[in-house]
Amino acid sequence: MAVKKFITGCFDDEAVLFPAVKQVRRKGYKIHDIFTPFPIHGLDKAMGLRDTSLHVAGFIYGITGTATALGFITWALTYDWPINFGGKPFFSLPAWIPITFELTVLFSAVGMVWTFCWLCQLAPFVKKDHFNPRSTDDLFVMALECTDKTSEAESISFLQSLGAKDVQVQHKETEWWWGRYDKDRKVFEQKDEKVH
Amino acid sequence: MSLLRYESQVRPPLVVGDKDYHQVTEDVCRPVEARPTKLWWIGFIISVLLLCFGIFSVYREVTYGVGQWNLNRTNGWGWDITNFVWWIGIGHAGTLISAILLLFRQGWRTGVNRAAEAMTIFAVMCAGQFPIWHMGRVWDAFFVLPYPNTRGPLWPNFNSALLWDVFAISTYFTVSVLFWYSGLIPDVATLRDRAKKKWRKLFYGITAVGWTGSTKHWQRLEALALVLAGLSTPLVLSVHTIVSFDFATSVVPGWHTTIFPPYFVAGAVFSGFAMVQTLLLVTRKVLNLEEYITIEHIDVMNKIILLTGSIVGIAYLTELFVAWYSANPYENFAFWDTRANLNSPYGWAYYCMMSCNVLFPQIFWIRKMRRNLLVTFFMSVIVNIGMWFERFVIIVTSVHRDYLPSAWGPYYSPTIWEVGFYLGTFGLFFTCYFLFVKFFPVVAFAEIKHILKKSGESYKNNMAELEHESMEDFANIHGHDHGA
Helix, strand or coil, rough: CCEEEEEHHHCHHHHHHHHHHHHHHHHHCEEEEEEECCCCCCHHHHCCCCCCCCCHHHHHCCCCCCCHHHHHHHHHHHHHCCCCCCCCCCHHHHHHEEEEEEHHHHHCCCCCHHHHHHHCCCCEEECCCCCHHHHHHCEEEEEECCCCCCCCCHHHHHHHHHHCCEEEEEEEEEECCCCCCCCCCCCCCCCCCCCC | HHHCCCCHHHHHCCCCCCCCCHHHHHHHHHHHHCCCCCHHHHHHHHHHHHHHHHHHHHCCCCCCCCHHHCCCCCCCCHHHHHHHHHHHEEEEHHHHHHHHHHCCCCCCHHHHHHHHHHHHHHHHHHHHHHHHHHHHCCHHHHHHCCCCCCCCCCCCCCCCCCHHHHHHHHHHHHHHHHHHHHHHHHHHHHHHHHCCCHHHHHHHHCCCCCCEHHHHHHHHHHHHHHHHHHHHHHHHHHHHHHHHHHHCCCCCCCCCCCCCCHHHHHHHHHHHHHHHHHHHHHHHHHHCCCCCHHHHHHHHHHHHHHHHHHHHHHHHHHHHHHHHCCCCCCHHHHHHHCCCCCCCCHHEEEEEEHHHHHHHHHHHHCHHHHHHHHHHHHHHHHHHHHHHHHHHHHHHHHHCCCCHHHHHCCCCCCCHHHHHHHHHHHHHHHHHHHHHHHHHHCCCHHHHHHHHHHHHHHHHHHHHHHHHHHHHHHHHHHHHCCCC
C-alpha cells in the first residue's frame, strides 16, 4: 500500500499523445502509466515497456495439457485397465489425438487467462484508484510520478505545452485492494499531503 | 499518424456517420443504460415461456424415460441429436468471426464479433442439453468423465468418438467463454465508470474485475486475444470435425463418409452466419446500431453464406457421385433410393434441404439482394431451416431402414415432448440473448474506437486527399517511428 503523488494530463488525440510521450521521456520524467480507452498500437514501445511474455506462458500450459492427456490415456488404457477393442493395439495413438488436442487447447487457454488476470491483478471485487473516469471513455490519461526533485509548477506547464488538458496534481493509491465500487470506503487510511 | 492507419478509399467505411470516441461510447451504452423497452419485455417473456415449456418437456422425459420420445429400434437419435448438431453448428460462426477473422486482420469483425461470440456461447449451451438429457439416466451423466471410481476404476473409452465429443464441446464452451469475457472486460469497465446507480456500480464493478486501461494491461490483453484466437481457430475446426466423427467413424451407409469433417465445418459456418444475420438484423434495428453494424457488414456476411452454402452443395453432390461410383449397393440404397428419391418416406426432407441450402442462397450472387435487409432476413431463416433438415436427413434417413427389411422401423416422427425440448432450447437461447443485450454492450466499442480513425466515415473522407500524395511525402509527413 503506497499512496504516491502524480501529475496527470489528459490527451484526446493519439497524434498529440505520441510526440508528448517522446518529449516526456526525453526530459527524464518517469511515466507511471498511460490509461487509454482502447489499445493504441505502438504506445507500449513508445513508453519503453518490454514485450509481454504471456504467449510463452501459453505455450508452457499447452504442452502441459498435451503431456497430461497423453500420459493419462496411455496409463489408463495400456497399464491400468487395458481393454481389447477388436484386436487393436492397446497403445492406439491416432485415436487419442482428438482428446490430446482438446486438452492442449484447454490448458493453454485457461492457464493464459489465469496468468493474465494474475499479472494485471484482475478479479471480482478488486478495486483500484482511478486518475480520471473518462480514461475508459475518450481520454488518454498520462500519469507522471513525482519524486523529491520534481517541481510541480514546471511539470504542469511542461505537460500543458505538450498539448495535455486538465493537468492536475493527484495523490493516488498504486496498489489494488478488496472493495466494492458502490462504496467509497477504503481498507487503509488515506494519507494525503505527507506522502511523496 | 501511423502509416498503418491508412486504408484505401476503395474500402467502404465500417462506422457510418460523424463520430468521435465519446459518441461511440454513448451510442453503444445507451440501450444498456436505458430502461428496457416494451419490445424487449415482450421478447423476453416469450423466451422465458418457451424455456418453461422446454423444462417441462425435459421433466417428462426424465421422469418417464426416453420412451416419451418417439425413438424406435433403428432410429436411436432422431430429433435429439439433430438438434444437437444444429445448435453446435450455429455456434461456429461466432468463433469464426472472433478468431479466424482476427488472425486475418479483418476490420469488419469488430462491429459484429461481440454479439456473434455471445451467440456461440448460448448456442453451445443449448447444444449441450441434447446429449446430456438423451442419456436417459441423466443423474449418471458424470460417468463420461475420467474420474477415479469404485468400478475398477473403469475409465471411459478414450478411443470413442462420443467421448471425444465430450472433451471437444466442453473445451469449446470454456475457451469461448474465456475469449468472449476477456474481450468484454474493458467495455464493462466503461459502463462501470459511467454508472450512476448503486446497483450498476456494484454489478459492473464486479464484472469489470478492476480494469483500468493501463497500457501494460492492454498490451497483455492484445497478446492474450491473439493467442486465444490462434487456439480457437483449430479448436473450432476440430469441434465440428469431431461431431462429424460421431457419424463418420461408424459403418452405417450414409454416415461412413470421409468428406464429413470439412463438409460439416462448412455447413456449421453456413448456418452460424445465417443465425448471426437473423439476430443482428433485429438487434441493430431495435438498439439503433445501424451505424456500427452497417449494410457493409451484412453484405460481407452474405458473401460468406453464399460461399459456404456452395461448399455444402458440392459436398451433397460429391456424396451422390461417390455412392454411385462406389458401386456399393448399400451406399447406393442410402443415397439414391432413400435420400434423393422423392417417393421414399423422407425424400421430401432431402429436397427441402437441397433447395434451402444450395438453391435459394444462390440469390446472393446479386449485390442488390445481398444488401436487401428483408431478403437477408428471410434467407437467414431459410438457411437455418435447410441446415436443420440436413442433420435430420443424415441422422434419420441413414438408419430408419436397416440392412434387413424386417428390421425397417416404422415412420419416425417426434412426440410433442421432443418438439417441446427443441422449443425449450430456443427459449434458453433467446432468454440468454435478451439478458445479454440488456446488460452488456452488444458492440465491442473499445475495438470500434481502435479502428475508428482508420475506417470511420468522417476520417476516411479526410484521408481522400492523402491518396494523391506520393509515397515518400506521405511517409515523411504522416509517419511516426513508434519511438524505437
